[in-house]
Amino acid sequence: MIGANADSESMLLGNYNGTPSHPITILQGIKAAAGPGIEVVYAPGSPLALHPGETFSAASPECAEAVAAARNADAVIYVGGISSKLEGEEMAVDYDGFKGGDRTRIELPAGQSALLQALQATGRPVIFVNCSGSAIAMPWEAEHLPAILQAWYPGQAGGTAVAEVLFGDCNPSGRLPVTVYRSTADLPPFEDYAMAGRTYRFFSGQPLFPFGHGRSYTEFRYGPVRLAGGKISATGAIRLSLDITNSGGRDGDEVVQVYAGGRPPWIRNCRDSNSARFNA
Numbered sequence: 001m002i003g004a005n006a007d008s009e010s011m012l013l014g015n016y017n018g019t020p021s022h023p024i025t026i027l028q029g030i031k032a033a034a035g036p037g038i039e040v041v042y043a044p045g046s047p048l049a050l051h052p053g054e055t056f057s058a059a060s061p062e063c064a065e066a067v068a069a070a071r072n073a074d075a076v077i078y079v080g081g082i083s084s085k086l087e088g089e090e091m092a093v094d095y096d097g098f099k100g101g102d103r104t105r106i107e108l109p110a111g112q113s114a115l116l117q118a119l120q121a122t123g124r125p126v127i128f129v130n131c132s133g134s135a136i137a138m139p140w141e142a143e144h145l146p147a148i149l150q151a152w153y154p155g156q157a158g159g160t161a162v163a164e165v166l167f168g169d170c171n172p173s174g175r176l177p178v179t180v181y182r183s184t185a186d187l188p189p190f191e192d193y194a195m196a197g198r199t200y201r202f203f204s205g206q207p208l209f210p211f212g213h214g215r216s217y218t219e220f221r222y223g224p225v226r227l228a229g230g231k232i233s234a235t236g237a238i239r240l241s242l243d244i245t246n247s248g249g250r251d252g253d254e255v256v257q258v259y260a261g262g263r264p265p266w267i268r269n270c271r272d273s274n275s276a277r278f279n280a
Contacts, residue, residue, distance in 0.1 A: 004079075012158045014133050051094055107138075149165060
């Protein structure tokens with residue numbers, strides 16, 4: 001296990017939180033799930049973010065230690081992302097990519113990406129557990145790593161929850177409540193409060209992970225969508241029904257998503273679909 005968030009209790013909680021009595025870090029959760037028959041080795045690797053003027057590369061001692069541990073492992077779990085020490089409300093934060101609790105870039109901090117590339121180069125399978133309270137752009141990681149788990153700030157028992165998903169004791173069924181973009185350049189300026197170019201409704205580019213995205217250890221088959229009544233009024237209720245079959249080999253839950261497009265009169269110059277679409 002590698003990463004500054006792996007054994008962090010403060011990362012579990014995010015902002016506006018109480019103080020849990022029995023916090024379980026992700027490292028603790030993985031060790032408990034692995035049991036006595038699996039050796040779990042931990043190296044922090046890189047810091048979550050760098051101060052202005054600091055550098056981090058594959059030649060850094062912290063990176064070399066993490067890479068050496070990875071070479072001797074069967075699999076690597078990297079726990080990174082950001083934390084409430086970097087993002088929050090009106091914070092004095094002196095890190096590159098962050099200002100006053102806001103993020104000036106949405107990309108995964110460069111030091112973490114450099115470390116992940118060095119870990120991937122060892123040839124060992126690398127699982128990336130991303131912890132954050134907002135979307136992180138990670139195009140290289142999405143293309144090169146075999147598994148990414150978005151854990152957010154998972155709370156007191158977050159370590160147990162992450163371990164249950166990674167070890168297959170729980171079949172994940174969550175879906176993204178945000179759009180994950182490919183880069184900061186995909187978005188309009190932060191000071192522009194218009195919705196044009198933002199969210200799944202008005203973003204005209206290709207997201208890295210779309211709103212509602214999620215994976216499962218099983219497969220679900222959707223039957224035809226049936227609409228009660230032949231006409232939909234502008235103010236009336238809509239009743240849809242369909243049959244869903246778990247066609248895979250594992251138990252699991254499915255989140256059914258229905259998207260109906262329209263163009264309210266107050267929207268100007270925003271792209272929309274103007275059609276209904278159904279997303280499994």
